[in-house]
Amino acid sequence: MITNYQRNIxxxxxxxxxxxNRSSFCSFYKREKGKTFFTDLNEYRVDCSCMMLRETNIPIADICFAVGFNDVPHFNRTFKKIKGQSPINYRNNSCK
Structure with a gap:
């Protein structure tokens, strides 16, 4: 996950x-981590995007694609669900 999070997995x-097999992996992952593989992957992608939002001026859309999301609205919804605020609010609040 760490080395391939930027691409479609x-x-x-x-x-x-x-x-x-697919079913066994899903059951194993959920049992071991307490969440699905894709929930964990999206959380990792959002964490990576947070670092980019804090440390760069790269446009949010570019960060979205750089961390492995395929569309900006989905990225924004996922980010807000995980962090409780939009990417732009996160950037504005972390730069204070």
């Missing part, structure tokens, strides 16, 4: 890499 690809 399929559940089948991850399960095959681990050497499990």
């Amino acid at each position: 399929s559940l089948d690809e991850v399960a095959q890499y681990i050497g499990m």
Whole structure:
């Protein structure tokens, strides 16, 4: 996840890499981590975007794609769900 979070990752690809079938991998991951693989992946992507929002002036849309999201509205919704504020508010509040 850490080395490939920027690109589109399929559940089948991850399960095959681990050497499990898709269903077994999902059950194993949820049991071990307490959340789904994609929830964990999105949280990691949002954490990476937070660092970019704090430390750069890169436009939010570019950050969205750089961390592996495929569309800005989905990125904004996911970011707000995880962080409780929009990316622009996060950037404005963290730069004070």
